Amino acid sequence: xxxxxxxxxxxxxxxxxxxxxxxxxxxxxxxxxxxxxxxxxxxxxxxxxxxxxxxxxxxxxxxxxxxxxxxxxxxxxxxxxxxxxxxxxxxxxxxxxxxxxxxxxxxxxxxxxxxxxxxxxxxxxxxxxxxxxxxxxxxxxxxxxxxxxxxxxxxxxxxxxxxxxxxxxxxxxxxxxxxxxxxxxxxxxxxxxxxxxxxxxxxxxxxxxxxxxxxxxxxxxxxxxxxxxxxxxxxxxxxxxxxxxxxxxxxxxxxxxxxxxxxxxxxxxxxxxxxxxxxxxxxxxxxxxxxxxxxx
Amino acid sequence: xxxxxxxxxxxxxxxxxxxxxxxxxxxxxxxxxxxxxxxxxxxxxxxxxxxxxxxxxxxxxxxxxxxxxxxxxxxxxxxxxxxxxxxxxxxxxxxxxxxxxxxxxxxxxxxxxxxxxxxxxxxxxxxxxxxxxxxxxxxxxxxxxxxxxxxxxxxxxxxxxxxxxxxxxxxxxxxxxxxxxxxxxxxxxxxxxxxxxxxxxxxxxxxxxxxxxxxxxxxxxxxxxxxxxxxxxxxxxxxxxxxxxxxxxxxxxxxxxxxxxxxxxxxxxxxxxxxxxxxxxxxxxxxxxxxxxxxx
Numbered sequence: 001x002x003x004x005x006x007x008x009x010x011x012x013x014x015x016x017x018x019x020x021x022x023x024x025x026x027x028x029x030x031x032x033x034x035x036x037x038x039x040x041x042x043x044x045x046x047x048x049x050x051x052x053x054x055x056x057x058x059x060x061x062x063x064x065x066x067x068x069x070x071x072x073x074x075x076x077x078x079x080x081x082x083x084x085x086x087x088x089x090x091x092x093x094x095x096x097x098x099x100x101x102x103x104x105x106x107x108x109x110x111x112x113x114x115x116x117x118x119x120x121x122x123x124x125x126x127x128x129x130x131x132x133x134x135x136x137x138x139x140x141x142x143x144x145x146x147x148x149x150x151x152x153x154x155x156x157x158x159x160x161x162x163x164x165x166x167x168x169x170x171x172x173x174x175x176x177x178x179x180x181x182x183x184x185x186x187x188x189x190x191x192x193x194x195x196x197x198x199x200x201x202x203x204x205x206x207x208x209x210x211x212x213x214x215x216x217x218x219x220x221x222x223x224x225x226x227x228x229x230x231x232x233x234x235x236x237x238x239x240x241x242x243x244x245x246x247x248x249x250x251x252x253x254x255x256x257x258x259x260x261x262x263x264x265x266x267x268x269x270x271x272x273x274x275x276x277x278x279x280x281x282x283x284x285x286x287x288x289x290x291x292x293x294x295x296x
Numbered sequence: 297x298x299x300x301x302x303x304x305x306x307x308x309x310x311x312x313x314x315x316x317x318x319x320x321x322x323x324x325x326x327x328x329x330x331x332x333x334x335x336x337x338x339x340x341x342x343x344x345x346x347x348x349x350x351x352x353x354x355x356x357x358x359x360x361x362x363x364x365x366x367x368x369x370x371x372x373x374x375x376x377x378x379x380x381x382x383x384x385x386x387x388x389x390x391x392x393x394x395x396x397x398x399x400x401x402x403x404x405x406x407x408x409x410x411x412x413x414x415x416x417x418x419x420x421x422x423x424x425x426x427x428x429x430x431x432x433x434x435x436x437x438x439x440x441x442x443x444x445x446x447x448x449x450x451x452x453x454x455x456x457x458x459x460x461x462x463x464x465x466x467x468x469x470x471x472x473x474x475x476x477x478x479x480x481x482x483x484x485x486x487x488x489x490x491x492x493x494x495x496x497x498x499x500x501x502x503x504x505x506x507x508x509x510x511x512x513x514x515x516x517x518x519x520x521x522x523x524x525x526x527x528x529x530x531x532x533x534x535x536x537x538x539x540x541x542x543x544x545x546x547x548x549x550x551x552x553x554x555x556x557x558x559x560x561x562x563x564x565x566x567x568x569x570x571x572x573x574x575x576x577x578x579x580x581x582x583x584x585x586x587x588x589x590x591x592x
Contacts, residue, residue, distance in 0.1 A: 249543040
């Protein structure tokens with residue numbers, strides 16, 4: 001297993017985070033960024049609609065009390081080397097990546113002066129946030145694209161290097177909502193040393209060093225392929241179904257922590273019988289009320 | 297863990313099995329039923345369109361060489377006690393349950409003379425097949441209905457007793473295609489002593505005694521909740537997200553066997569390095585060529 005290196009905190013969001021009501025996840029991002037004193041830079045590089053998406057995030061961050069917030073866009077690689085963008089990264093306390101296509105982020109920013117500035121500042125404590133495509137690109141190994149609701153196969157997923165803010169993991173987003181278990185397993189079967197992390201919508205990891213904590217409305221599903229006793233990727237090729245045996249699986253909800261080094265989940269409170277009644281709920285401050293919907 | 301009891305062979309299909317080309321799964325069912333000498337009874341009780349569905353299966357079974365095949369339907373419980381149906385079950389070498397709603401099967405057949413005849417004959421070797429709803433009802437514990445593409449929650453799934461031809465398991469169908477990982481985990485978190493078995497479309501288990509073998513185009517995903525070290529179902533209630541840690545997960549493809557007593561998967565061939573080159577493929581006779589589709 002490679003060293004998992006994360007210096008500044010990361011807020012890695014599975015997409016579709018609340019921007020209208022509580023805004024619990026974005027509020028957490030703002031708090032980490034310095035609250036009223038935050039200087040937030042929104043990067044819309046992933047999006048096909050940078051103006052609309054940028055305006056939406058400017059609006060929500062202002063509502064959350066951020067006085068200094070700007071949105072910048074990159075359409076061609078030259079723009080990622082411009083002094084204005086690099087200067088904005090240098091001055092920011094936090095950078096937020098919107099959704100769109102993750103391959104746009106790595107393709108347009110990867111290796112540029114902006115990329116270097118992001119990493120340098122992140123190692124100095126810059127807060128990074130990203131949703132959907134902006135979450136996918138955080139990892140060392142990125143799912144570029146792939147088929148949802150599918151049987152695990154090598155050919156069902158295209159993989160490439162991410163922006164490497166969170167190493168040793170493969171992140172998938174909109175996880176429960178788009179039925180992406182097979183897609184993430186398609187990636188993990190090939191690279192079982194990576195930890196597979198599937199993040200539901202309106203749900204996020206807050207990563208600090210070698211630990212993440214779950215916040216938000218949904219679940220974070222962790223696949224530990226290191227525990228696998230068998231896979232037949234080398235035999236079945238690109239379009240054959242892949243078998244994998246003995247994976248370890250964790251479904252984590254708000255308040256859970258996870259140690260990325262030991263690959264161990266930790267529940268929100270000391271586990272009964274020792275724990276006093278009530279403490280379980282007090283530590284569940286991250287829990288956003290889940291929405292009850294009728295069965296379908 | 298309860299005793300897993302299966303006497304006659306079962307063919308448990310995840311829905312949408314091929315009925316036009318190779319018909320590999322239905323062909324296997326017919327072979328188990330006696331081939332040209334089979335007497336197949338199709339039960340359309342689950343379906344809202346019994347005439348159309350019945351005619352479709354009569355046609356495919358005839359094409360597969362079955363000379364004696366009939367379709368019978370049950371709309372009200374009285375019909376399930378009629379001598380004609382019971383006699384047909386007594387005379388059949390195999391009974392096939394079509395798709396539809398699994399709750400119709402348990403509600404209309406459960407406890408009737410037909411149910412008793414099915415169990416008595418099954419213990420004597422009657423072959424049983426079922427697809428989709430007809431697969432779901434095979435298990436001791438049945439998912440009556442539930443939400444696909446969802447975060448695991450107790451309230452996301454309704455569970456009841458199945459027809460109990462295969463005990464100790466909870467079966468889910470259309471598994472990969474409908475993104476039902478969260479739905480099956482919603483059930484397993486409540487009943488971790490059951491083995492969760494998610495069957496993809498055009499994929500089936502052939503169950504003999506305490507072992508099943510995978511056939512068809514997709515995968516069978518096995519969740520072993522017995523290995524789980526933690527779940528918080530007792531604390532989070534009906535509409536809270538459920539956390540589960542330490543589940544064991546297996547993704548099995550055609551040719552794999554699984555021991556239901558020891559909960560151990562067995563790959564299609566002796567594993568390298570001992571295995572001679574080529575034997576791996578020879579034992580893969582169950583593999584139906586997977587269809588390659590473009591990434592989306």
